[in-house]
Amino acid sequence: MNIINKRGLLDLIAACFLIMFFATNALSLTSEISPSRISVTSLYHGSKLVVTGETRPDEEIIIKFSSPESKFDLRKKGKAGGVFWMNIGELEFNHVSDVYLVYATNKIGSILSEKQQEKYSLGYDAFKRLVEVSPVSDESDKVKWVGEFVKFKEKNGIYGIFTDRIETEIKDNKKIYKLKMDWPYQAPPLEYTVSVYSVKDGVVQDYNETSLVVETVGALKFISNMAFNNSSVYGIASLLIAIAAGFIVSVIFKGGGSH
Amino acid sequence: MYFYLPIALTSISLPLIVGLGLLVGLLSGLFGVGGGFLMTPLLIMIGIPPTVAAASDSLQIVGASTSGTFAHWRLGNVDFKMGIYLLIGGFVGGLGGVQLIKVLRMMGNADFVIKVTYVLMLGIVGAYMFFESLQSLKKAKHAKQGTQAAETPSAPKKESGFVKFLKSLPLQTRFEKSGVTHSALLVIVLGGFVGVLAAIMGVGGGFLMVPVMVYLLRMPMHVVVGTSLFQILFTCIEVSFLQAYVNHTVDFVLAVLLLLGSTFGAQIGTKLGRKLHGDQLKILLAVIVLVVTVKILLDLLLEPSLLLSLKGGH
Numbered sequence: 001m002n003i004i005n006k007r008g009l010l011d012l013i014a015a016c017f018l019i020m021f022f023a024t025n026a027l028s029l030t031s032e033i034s035p036s037r038i039s040v041t042s043l044y045h046g047s048k049l050v051v052t053g054e055t056r057p058d059e060e061i062i063i064k065f066s067s068p069e070s071k072f073d074l075r076k077k078g079k080a081g082g083v084f085w086m087n088i089g090e091l092e093f094n095h096v097s098d099v100y101l102v103y104a105t106n107k108i109g110s111i112l113s114e115k116q117q118e119k120y121s122l123g124y125d126a127f128k129r130l131v132e133v134s135p136v137s138d139e140s141d142k143v144k145w146v147g148e149f150v151k152f153k154e155k156n157g158i159y160g161i162f163t164d165r166i167e168t169e170i171k172d173n174k175k176i177y178k179l180k181m182d183w184p185y186q187a188p189p190l191e192y193t194v195s196v197y198s199v200k201d202g203v204v205q206d207y208n209e210t211s212l213v214v215e216t217v218g219a220l221k222f223i224s225n226m227a228f229n230n231s232s233v234y235g236i237a238s239l240l241i242a243i244a245a246g247f248i249v250s251v252i253f254k255g256g257g258s259h
Numbered sequence: 260m261y262f263y264l265p266i267a268l269t270s271i272s273l274p275l276i277v278g279l280g281l282l283v284g285l286l287s288g289l290f291g292v293g294g295g296f297l298m299t300p301l302l303i304m305i306g307i308p309p310t311v312a313a314a315s316d317s318l319q320i321v322g323a324s325t326s327g328t329f330a331h332w333r334l335g336n337v338d339f340k341m342g343i344y345l346l347i348g349g350f351v352g353g354l355g356g357v358q359l360i361k362v363l364r365m366m367g368n369a370d371f372v373i374k375v376t377y378v379l380m381l382g383i384v385g386a387y388m389f390f391e392s393l394q395s396l397k398k399a400k401h402a403k404q405g406t407q408a409a410e411t412p413s414a415p416k417k418e419s420g421f422v423k424f425l426k427s428l429p430l431q432t433r434f435e436k437s438g439v440t441h442s443a444l445l446v447i448v449l450g451g452f453v454g455v456l457a458a459i460m461g462v463g464g465g466f467l468m469v470p471v472m473v474y475l476l477r478m479p480m481h482v483v484v485g486t487s488l489f490q491i492l493f494t495c496i497e498v499s500f501l502q503a504y505v506n507h508t509v510d511f512v513l514a515v516l517l518l519l520g521s522t523f524g525a526q527i528g529t530k531l532g533r534k535l536h537g538d539q540l541k542i543l544l545a546v547i548v549l550v551v552t553v554k555i556l557l558d559l560l561l562e563p564s565l566l567l568s569l570k571g572g573h
Contacts, residue, residue, distance in 0.1 A: 042512075045261035045270040074567045080371045084559040091567070145567075152567040156306070185263070185270040186306070216265060220512075224265040227507050235503030238511050239496055242318050242518060246325025249522035253330065 029055045029206040031063075031196040038183060040216040046185035049212075051194065054174045059198040059205060060111045061166055061177045062122055065101040065212065067190050072096060074152070076145065093149055094132040099158045099187045103165050103179050113202040120197065120204060124150060124161060157184040189214045266510035267311040273516065275305065280319065280517035284524020287320070288327045289532045290544045291487030292465035295320065296381075296551060298517075308569050311510050314502035317495045318514040323521035324492040330529040331485030338436035338482050342489040344443055345450035345468070349494060352454020360459055373459055378555050380456065384470050385548035391474075392541040399538065437478040437486075449475060457494075465491050466548055473541065480537030484529075 031053035038047045051063055071094050078088040104111070108123035117126040128146045136142040153159035167178045192212040198205045216224055226234045260273040279301055283294035295316055302312035331337050363372055428442035449471050457464030465487055472483040503509040532540060 040263055042263055043261060044263040074569065077563055077566045077568065084371070084374070085561065085563055086371065086374050086559060087568070148566045152565050155565060185261075186268075188268045216263075220263060220265040223511055227266055227503070227509070227511070231504045231507055234511070235500040235509065238318055238503060238509055238514065239321060239499055241511075242322035242499075242514060243325045245515070245518050246322040246327075246522050246525075247329060249526060250326045250329035253526040 028059075029053065029196065029198040029208060031194075031208055031210065033194050033210055033212060036210065036212055038212070038214045040189050040214060040220060041218060042220060044185060047183045049179075049181050049183045051179040051181075051196070052177065053196060054176045055198040055206070056200075057170050057173055057175045059175060059200045060105045061168070061175075062102065062104040062108065062112070062197040062199060063166065063179055064103075064120075064122060064195045064197070065099060065192055066097040066121075066195070067099045067187075067192050069095045069097055072098075072149075074149070076148075091136075091145055092134050093146075094134075096131050096149070098190070099184075099192065100127065100153070101159065101184075102161045103181070104161070104163050105166050105168060105177070107163055108161065111199050111202065112204070116199075116202065116204055120195075120207070122197070157186045183212075183214075187214060189216050262512060262516060264307070264311075264510045264513045266508065267307045267315070267513055269306050269308075271305060271307075271513075271516075276513070276516045277520040280323075280520025281524040281527075282520070283517075284323045284326075284521030284526075285528040285531070286524075286547065287323050287488065287521065288330065288525035288528020288530075289484070289535075290465075290528075290540060290547075291327075291469055291484030291491075292544070294323075294465070294521075296466055297547070300554075302513075307510075307513065310506065310508045310569070311513070314499070314506065314508035315510040315513040316517070317502060318499040318509050318511070319517040319521055320491060320495040321499055322514070322518040323525045324488045324495065326522040327488040327525035327529060328485065328492055330526055331481075331488060334481075334485070334529070334533070335436070336481050336485030337489050338434055338478070338486045339489065340432075341434045341437055341446065341472075341476070341478070342486045344432075344446040345453075345472075345486075345490050346493055348447035348450020348452075349454035349457070349464070349468075349490065350497075351447075352451030352456075353458045353494075354454075355451070356455040356458025359455065363459075374555075374559065376456070376459060378552060378559070380467065381548055381552040381555070384467065385545050385552055387474075387545075388470055388541050389545035389549060392538040392545060395538045396536075396542065399536075434478075437476070437482050439477050441476060446476065464494070466544075469544065480540055481532070484532060484540070 031051060034050050034052075035047070038049075055061060071092060073090055073092055075087045076089055076091050077085055080086050080088055102108070102122060108117060109125065112120075112122060114125070117123045118129060121127065121130055127150070128143060131146050131149070133142050133145050133149075136145060150159055165179055165181060167180075169176050192214065193209055194212050195207060195209045197207040215221075223234075226237075261270045262273055262276070263270045279298065283298045286292060286294050286297065295313070298316045298319070299309075299313050302316060303309050307315075328337060360373075425442065425445060428445055430443040431440055432443045432446075433440045450468075453464045453467045453471055456467055468487050468490065469483055472478045472487065473480060478486070499509060535543075
């Protein structure tokens with residue numbers, strides 16, 4: 001009985017340690033996004049966004065904004081007839097996110113191993129390996145066009161990797177991080193995934209995900225729905241309004257007696 | 260102040276877009292062109308997806324050309340009969356042009372053919388208009404013949420074989436407003452020719468129709484402007500509806516913002532046009548067409564900063 005009690009007590013202590021160990025690990029990384037919902041109204045031109053949280057003091061932080069993977073068909077430019085730069089065909093990009101914004105406290109290549117980058121799709125090196133492009137002649141052709149894809153998206157403001165935007169401070173043996181950013185107006189209304197990773201020794205120690213909903217509301221939502229779901233009425237209404245506008249302006253000018 | 264566009268899914272500056280509308284509306288009222296060859300590339304440049312830019316511009320042209328047509332109609336500058344004949348030809352030509360693109364695409368290298376045709380047409384039309392108008396202006400200055408000489412293109416003193424041939428064609432019809440007599444067949448065929456080219460190049464065709472009316476149909480420049488706008492109005496009504504119905508690419512908010520500027524621009528252009536002689540108008544249009552040609556040529560010759568682009572546009 002005594003032995004059983006002793007054994008039970010030891011088990012209980014071990015279990016407590018285990019629970020405490022996992023609890024501290026699981027709770028070590030926190031994150032909060034504000035606002036978590038962005039309403040796109042008529043005067044929308046992007047939004048201020050803040051991601052905050054805490055982690056262990058010796059860990060780096062990576063924050064990734066991405067949309068569901070999809071397919072993109074783009075035109076590619078090249079030299080036709082050896083002289084003129086023009087569209088020479090189309091390329092299909094598969095398994096790519098429309099928006100890919102990554103913020104880190106350090107260069108991703110220096111804080112995360114290649115394997116881990118690929119596992120969590122973090123950084124352009126991993127991105128380039130994971131994306132599929134067709135038609136391409138060989139690997140170097142693929143690398144070239146994925147590079148062009150990234151350039152194209154960066155120019156639109158919806159792709160980027162930034163290592164100087166997250167502010168950190170150590171307080172009560174915790175690293176408190178804060179990312180203040182301008183959410184780009186070019187990012188279409190979608191549900192985005194915001195993934196936060198804590199990294200140490202080249203390995204992701206912990207991560208959590210939350211969603212960011214960007215949605216059109218009010219008149220914009222009405223117009224958008226009508227354009228796609230009731231396109232004949234939308235076409236006719238648009239025409240009538242355009243003609244009426246032209247006519248009214250014409251009458252205003254005549255009414256003004258300017259000729 | 261910025262506005263969000265529900266179909267283009269981007270945000271644009273209000274003064275910029277209204278200013279663009281005003282500029283293109285001005286050209287529309289002044290020269291009788293829709294301005295698609297200018298507006299669509301400008302919209303793409305400020306971040307509007309090409310398909311949405313072309314379709315919304317088409318709806319904008321409906322408003323601007325309504326405004327311009329009314330203004331010209333009040334001034335007695337619209338030859339409805341001529342406009343309708345050209346429209347019939349343009350409609351048939353447009354359908355033919357769409358089929359021709361399909362054949363070209365099947366043969367491969369369609370984009371190359373289209374781009375080269377576009378540059379050649381713009382270059383030839385612009386250069387011809389420029390030199391012809393310059394000569395007319397010089398002649399008018401020397402002869403001091405006043406408005407008459409400037410209003411009508413330099414008519415040959417002796418009837419050429421070509422003119423005789425045109426007069427021998429059947430269905431000769433008098434177009435009172437333009438003061439010319441032509442075979443209805445000729446007008447329809449010319450309308451069809453512009454329709455084919457417009458469909459191939461993906462533009463409204465105003466910049467081609469204007470020279471056709473001036474040089475081949477020998478219409479007075481001011482009637483050309485009014486009649487061209489009347490014709491453009493109907494072409495763009497058809498295109499806008501199809502783009503909205505089939506492709507869902509018409510951004511109503513974008514079109515309305517452009518209209519804020521273009522409808523007023525068209526009125527101002529019409530009034531400004533009255534103060535200029537026909538040849539002065541032609542030479543201005545020629546300069547704009549030539550500048551656009553040079554811009555397209557540079558785009559063709561210089562390596563672009565981005566080698567990928569969205570589909571659509573010219």
